[in-house]
Amino acid sequence: MNSSVKAVSDKLSAAPGGINWFKYASPQTFYPLAGRLIPLFAWPALLLFAVGLYVSFFVAPTDATQGDSYRIIFIHVPAAWMSMIIYLAMAFWCALGMIFNTRLSFMMSQALAPTGAIWTFLALWTGALWGKPTWGAWWVWDARLTSELILLFLYLGYMALVAAMDDPRRADRAGAVVAIVGAINVPIIYFSVKWWNTLHQGASVSMTSAPKMASIMLMGMLIMALAAWAYSIAVVLVRVRAIMLERERNTDWVAQMLENRP
């Protein structure tokens, strides 16, 4: 921990009744915590997926104009949401790491990337599948589609860059530049349908106005979205534990842990 972190953490722990948040910023305390959290997300994920898929395919009615092809929405929209949120989370962890020089935040970011990339790919894939019946084309150069594609490349670029560097500290920080600079793409994706009048659907779920779709459809979509959240968190925790072990293999706490649990 560098000095600025220490200063801040001292201040935090000095606050009466406060918890020492920075305790969890060190890998050796976070590792077991993550281990305990994983099942709390993995099982619900499984359950929610099961319920969500059931609702989407058997309960929700066939759409009047699109027929059954609209059911792609139940995967498409959660995937698209996760793709954006995970990127923002990555950028957040990277920014934290750059400011406080904490190893764990970079590891979190690296653990998030593959999951984010998969969701992005799914959003693109399902979108393309959906585009064929509705727009008559797999792909158009619409602003949302383009920016979502860029998001995929940003994920891939981030992972490739991190993988290409031998020195983990350089990898962390160089990757952080990509993650943070690339974050401007996310609002572009989100608002693209509003800023440019294009083929892709506008927002139909929003906090401020009543939803424009049948509530059972909305239900299915929200359940699937929750499932996606739970799944992502579980997988990322598993991955971050693996990354921790690999990167900290030379430290005492890993050695101790491996001793205790042969």
Add this chain to the structure above:
Amino acid sequence: MLNILLAVIRRDLLLAWRRRTDVFTTLVFFVIVASLFPLGVGPEANLLRTMAPGVLWVSALLATLLSVTRLFAADYADGTLEQMLLSTEPLPLIVLGKVSAYWLVTGLPLVLLAPLLGVQFDLPQGAIGVLSLSLALGTPALSLLGGIGAALTLGLRGGGVLLALLILPLYVPILIFGAGAVGADAAGLGAGAHLLLLGASFLSALAISPWATAAALRIAME
């Protein structure tokens, strides 16, 4: 502030002039593309006219993509980059100076040459104007974004591919807006929207890139 910017630009221009290559490679590249395509594709005027904006924009993009890799390479190898990081002047300004000089040397000739090549491809007057304008807005953005990539991949094994992977996604929209502007103008739709988008990309690249590049350079040297 301005002093260092001008000093770096002057330095890099002089260097480019001494090397000459860099000034002319893009020009030569551009002329080659414009003369080889008719050779390769065949001389049908209509076909050539439809291709022209795409061909010119793609070659501008490729010229940048291929040369921007080496934006910091020479300075890195001979120790000058270290000295730049140790300057009392702000690094983002030095970076901006280098990118500006790079654009003057590779981007500007392209913008100036484009009308000529446009004529060669038999583009209509109006489209040529839009082409130049779109290149004038787009190529600086390409250079600025390329700078980030070049700094991130400095001294890496396989830097070139990584660079392409990192910045190509950012280049594609610029290509689409740029070639789209010319196409829209030719189709009588008006290029305004496309040009606005290009301008916005340029401005945001200008706002972000020097800082991001400077950060990446410090990281690369550490």
Add this chain to the structure above:
Amino acid sequence: MLNILLAVIRRDLLLAWRRRTDVFTTLVFFVIVASLFPLGVGPEANLLRTMAPGVLWVSALLATLLSVTRLFAADYADGTLEQMLLSTEPLPLIVLGKVSAYWLVTGLPLVLLAPLLGVQFDLPQGAIGVLSLSLALGTPALSLLGGIGAALTLGLRGGGVLLALLILPLYVPILIFGAGAVGADAAGLGAGAHLLLLGASFLSALAISPWATAAALRIAME
């Protein structure tokens, strides 16, 4: 004799693998060209099909032209080239080894990838075969000729442009035969004559280039 050839090829391939860039840059370049053109030009299938041989051949030529400049540059800068000139083995063989490795790394992937890109451009089956064949014959010739230019311009100010000026005249006929072969096949005229000319160019380049390059290298170092 054969030993040194293989040793040099192995060395340069390992180096290329370590740098990775070089292996993939051409591939990436090629893929980029083939994917950007449709973006820039617009997605009309007919237009794309007519352009395809020209686009692919021009991009092969550009890829070679841009990368061959650096064929000897790294070895020159770090002193390895000196050591090669001091080898007990014949220099033309070493040169041939270097050019072969260069072709394996930049030319071959291109030849292998061309059919895929041809499909993307919706070329007919037969034309794709001719395209691959023409590239398989043409790209080694491009590499061999490029080697002479690279050696002649080694360490010169403005080497790149000079190189382009020196070897472009030699490249143009190869481009015309190559793209011509595909065009002729598509037009149902038979590509035989063009391919024969390509083959002849390749063989004469093979016969002359290693000696000329070796001589140029000795001159460049003196």
Add this chain to the structure above:
Amino acid sequence: MLEVDQLSCMRGDVILFRGLSFRLEGGSLLHVAGRNGSGKTSLLRMLCGLMLPEAGEIRWRGKPIRSQREEYHGELLYVGHANAVKDEFSPMENLRVACAVAGRDVSEDQALEALGAIGLAHRLELDARHLSQGQRRRVALARLLLADTVPLWILDEPFTALDVAAVGLLAQTIEDHLRRGGSVIYTTHQDVDLEAPTLQRLDVGDFAPC
């Protein structure tokens, strides 16, 4: 002026040194010694802020160098292994450009004088690519002659490739700087006698783990 506190350096997964501390006052000379690959260059680069230490802190006039980058750079001159000499520029251009980029303006006359003093008067206009190894090194070192107001000099093997006369001249320049109250940190594998008000020697090898 310069305080180094419990510095560690790690390259790849090798720890080069740890727990390295020292203080340097104005007018003192620090010779960083150590075998090839012991981490001298790495240490000097850390002192310049070009490399992040694995642990520990470096303070200049009491403040961490990372929190006052531009001020610190204004008081620092670093000559590394690499000469930072551009093949395409003449010695004259190289020197003036280097100073401009560093943020110090230097007139043509000053540059001329420095290059003359370091023995390049007859090669002022020749492209650096044609210079001999020692002449290139001299171009890099000419910056020292224009930096008498810069308090801290960090020199990585400044004597390599120099002939006896140039080594003498450089030694003289360093001694003058020390007398002026400046400090110098340098490495070398050669035997060069330097006189200094206070002379310290630091063997990086002493801080290598086990």
Add this chain to the structure above:
Amino acid sequence: MLEVDQLSCMRGDVILFRGLSFRLEGGSLLHVAGRNGSGKTSLLRMLCGLMLPEAGEIRWRGKPIRSQREEYHGELLYVGHANAVKDEFSPMENLRVACAVAGRDVSEDQALEALGAIGLAHRLELDARHLSQGQRRRVALARLLLADTVPLWILDEPFTALDVAAVGLLAQTIEDHLRRGGSVIYTTHQDVDLEAPTLQRLDVGDFAPC
């Protein structure tokens, strides 16, 4: 073995030396001295056949070197200013590849032994880009340890960047080679004592025009 006859060297429009002659027999050591830029490197490159003399002739075993290039190269080993070390290769790969390209085959064991002797045993597999300056120089010099059958060694500033231990080792290697009947031509600005059956010193500056 080596005879040099009335050699002149011109770079640009400057004559560096003229009328330079000497003979070198087996078992003798030639120290080429001279100020920075006096033409030492140019002379050594001429002796290797890498540069054309302006006038004069160089003969090896009685025949001009240009008329027997490949035979001569088989009996010559040159280590220049530049290390000819590839950043992308490990020391091991660098050494083996350099030998292969020079036309000498070297087994992995021999290479291992040479690198071990020169003090790189713990960095065998590290990319040369990460090596310190002295370690890079050692990689280049490891070729000497595998070249005891090569009669003529030409070494341009072999001692730069080396620490004291490595300088000693290199001096030892050179002396062994001389005792074996080989000859060595070298330049250096450092004070290194070398013992040799016959020792010659040639100051290039003595042959500079006026």
